[in-house]
Amino acid sequence: MxxxxxxxxxxxxxxxxxxxxxxxxxxxxxxxxxxxxxxxxxxxxxxxxxxxxxxxxxxxxxxxxxxxxxxxxxxxxxxxxxxxxxxxxxxxxxxxxxxxxxxxxxxxxxxxxxxxxxxGDLGRHLGPVVTDHFVLDFAERRATVEGEDVRLTPTEWRVLEALCREPGHLVQQQDLLRAVWGPSYGRESNYLRVYANQLRRKLEPDPTNPRHLVTEPGLGYRFNP
Amino acid sequence: MxxxxxxxxxxxxxxxxxxxxxxxxxxxxxxxxxxxxxxxxxxxxxxxxxxxxxxxxxxxxxxxxxxxxxxxxxxxxxxxxxxxxxxxxxxxxxxxxxxxxxxxxxxxxxxxxxxxxxxGDLGRHLGPVVTDHFVLDFAERRATVEGEDVRLTPTEWRVLEALCREPGHLVQQQDLLRAVWGPSYGRESNYLRVYANQLRRKLEPDPTNPRHLVTEPGLGYRFNP
DNA sequence: ACGGCTCTTGACGCGTTCTTGACGGGCCCG
DNA sequence: CGGGCCCGTCAAGAACGCGTCAAGAGCCGT
The missing domain is CATH 3.40.50.2300 (Response regulator)
Known part of the structure; x- marks a missing residue:
């Protein structure tokens, strides 16, 4: 309640x-x-x-x-x-x-x-997120890409978590920024560009043609399982 | 009325x-x-x-x-x-x-x-708009034509949204311009002609014979579901 | 104090989108 | 038949947003 x-x-x-x-x-x-x-x-x-x-x-x-x-x-x-x-x-x-x-x-x-x-999210963890290419275990902070363990930084985890809470849905830049960097970061910055880039390099099969971490120009990003 | x-x-x-x-x-x-x-x-x-x-x-x-x-x-x-x-x-x-x-x-x-x-409040999202030929999900910024995903640009979405807020009703050029480009764009311009064209090419079954995005000569445009 | 890792921030190139002007065709009216 | 008027269409330059890179700052454990 x-x-x-x-x-x-x-x-x-x-x-x-x-x-x-x-x-x-x-x-x-x-x-x-x-x-x-x-x-x-x-x-x-x-x-x-x-x-x-x-x-x-x-x-x-x-x-x-x-x-x-x-x-x-x-x-x-x-x-x-x-x-x-x-x-x-x-x-x-x-x-x-x-x-x-x-x-x-x-x-x-x-x-x-x-x-x-x-x-309310801060305490609760997401269940594991599984795609055909990688597995994300938020509770254990463990990422596995094609069987290989991959290290993600704390901020990378937070970005991913914010995206994975709405799988398949558009997450607006403003919401994403606030979820990760706090309420006062509603403005433009290239945090998202940098971290989206970073995550794609670590997780996507072909980082230049992202299949799971998709950008919606002018709006935000979307995570596709 | x-x-x-x-x-x-x-x-x-x-x-x-x-x-x-x-x-x-x-x-x-x-x-x-x-x-x-x-x-x-x-x-x-x-x-x-x-x-x-x-x-x-x-x-x-x-x-x-x-x-x-x-x-x-x-x-x-x-x-x-x-x-x-x-x-x-x-x-x-x-x-x-x-x-x-x-x-x-x-x-x-x-x-x-x-x-x-x-x-009429602009802050609210429109529900999905469904026709026999395409589906528009404004909240998710997703457009599907005959099952195929179609990419629309931000301005195209804004034009569509202004039209779909009054389904079946005439939207005057002046209102449409102001809704999309801001209050100072009440005057003539061919923004609307360009974007109506663009949208028809992406959405209409036969772009030269529009069934959903109809122009009312001298007045404006009308969206038919 | 040192070294490594992460975060932050600025710069730059590129592709996409927007804007603007020009041109042609249909329609109505004189 | 000729002339406006309005719309559709096209294309080119400008502006914008994104991806990318790298340097520097901050933070930690050693």
């Missing part, structure tokens, strides 16, 4: 979210202002926080800062504005996702699931 | 809603049972669905499930019951809003407007 903390001062929205989240088997706790929110993060230890930036007592980014000082819990930010300044600032401060009002309930639920998955 | 699909087996209520909606400048199509409703979602491509859960042929939630399987159109659910079970289940299945009978017509109209507004 996932515990979700909903921080919003609008009672109607709070109720809507609570109902929808409970309907999907989540436990919900609520807070209507920033100080209560930070306290709740400490006391209730939620698995994910939905945070509306427009709160009565504190500036939204200040709330986020205090939550981040207290915990690494995934935070999804809600905002009425379309301004990207806010978005950038929030992501910089460690928000995991950002939803602009008005939004569909389904969309928010999907993002909650994604955030929980990303956040 | 907003197209509303009203699904209700009570002829009186159906008439009341139709009159009220038409009076507010909406186009109305109706269905009296679940199967007709699902068919109408596919054929008429309404902008919003008002769905009464108490139908003769299918369980209300089953109708909702089938609609959701076919489309991401916003659905407003009507129910005579106060039981929150239904409400939870409906929201769970992807209903966008929920109204309990008896209700005021004004209230329903307000919710229709709100649902349409949200439905």
């Amino acid at each position: 996932t515990r979700v903390l909903v921080v919003d001062d609008d009672p109607r929205l709070q109720r809507t979210l609570t109902i929808a989240l409970r309907a999907h088997g989540n436990e919900v706790v609520t807070a209507a202002d920033g100080r209560t929110a930070v306290q709740s993060v400490l006391e209730d230890a939620p698995d994910v926080v939905i945070l509306d930036l427009g709160l009565p007592d504190l500036d939204g980014t200040e709330v986020l800062r205090r939550i981040r000082a207290a915990s690494v819990v995934p935070v999804i930010v809600l905002s009425a504005r379309h301004e990207s300044d806010d978005k950038i600032e929030a992501l910089d401060l460690g928000a995991d996702d950002y939803v602009t009002k008005p939004f569909g309930v389904e969309e928010l639920l999907a993002r909650v699931r994604a955030a929980v998955r990303r956040g | 907003t197209r509303v699909l009203v699904v209700d087996d009570d002829p009186r209520l159906q008439r009341t809603l139709t009159i009220a909606l038409r009076a507010h400048g909406n186009e109305v199509v109706t269905a009296a049972d679940g199967r007709t409703a699902v068919q109408s979602v596919l054929e008429d491509a309404p902008d919003v669905v008002i769905l009464d859960l108490g139908l003769p042929d299918l369980d209300g939630t089953e109708v909702l499930r089938r609609i959701r399987a076919a489309s991401v159109v916003p659905v407003i659910v009507l129910s005579a019951r106060h039981e929150s079970d239904d409400k939870i289940e409906a929201l769970d299945l992807g209903a966008d809003d929920y109204v309990t009978k008896p209700f005021g017509v004004e209230e329903l109209l307000a919710r229709v407007r709100a649902a349409v507004r949200r439905g």
Whole structure:
């Protein structure tokens, strides 16, 4: 059971979210202002926080800062504005996702699931991933290519793990960067290019014609089993 | 003009809603049972669905499930019951809003407007678009023509997405340009001609006789599922 | 302190995609 | 019949994103 903390001062929205989240088997706790929110993060230890930036007592980014000082819990930010300044600032401060009002309930639920998955992952290991060419055992940190053991560095493992959690699905650059390098690395960088390259050289039968670690230009990467 | 699909087996209520909606400048199509409703979602491509859960042929939630399987159109659910079970289940299945009978017509109209507004929100992903000839999965950025994967460029996806948000409807050149190239590109240019051409070559069975990506001379383009 | 490994960062070349201009054909109208 | 108008088509240069390489910094164990 996932515990979700909903921080919003609008009672109607709070109720809507609570109902929808409970309907999907989540436990919900609520807070209507920033100080209560930070306290709740400490006391209730939620698995994910939905945070509306427009709160009565504190500036939204200040709330986020205090939550981040207290915990690494995934935070999804809600905002009425379309301004990207806010978005950038929030992501910089460690928000995991950002939803602009008005939004569909389904969309928010999907993002909650994604955030929980990303956040809760840290401890849990993936089962072994097997392709026709290599085997990845995340629990043992063991990679075998055509029977030969291959050494992968810690960062290489983290990249692979993020990709293998969504086998066959597109993983966006932004998500990948954040999953591996932390919430503040949403921006462009060539980390991904370097590591995709590295991994292909170690894992792919023909590194210049990747079959398992495929890039989707402009978007991200995809792992094909 | 907003197209509303009203699904209700009570002829009186159906008439009341139709009159009220038409009076507010909406186009109305109706269905009296679940199967007709699902068919109408596919054929008429309404902008919003008002769905009464108490139908003769299918369980209300089953109708909702089938609609959701076919489309991401916003659905407003009507129910005579106060039981929150239904409400939870409906929201769970992807209903966008929920109204309990008896209700005021004004209230329903307000919710229709709100649902349409949200439905047009660009942040949401489109569900897969299926025609008899190709399949488009926007979330995964996957296009399949007659079983073969086809690569589309980022801009091609953006054009397609703008068109598929209004399936069966005319999208004006100006709107299309702005949706893809930003607010300052309202003027004439042959971007659209180039990309329509490109997309037809990749997707249409006979690119010179387009069946799905149709141009409306002097106005814009239309996507037919 | 030294050596090895890993991560980070910048630079560069290449292929792809975007943009832009030009040209031809169909259609409508005078 | 002739002239616009609008669309489809093509091609070439520019811009962009990716793969690739390598040098330097940081971190560890020895």
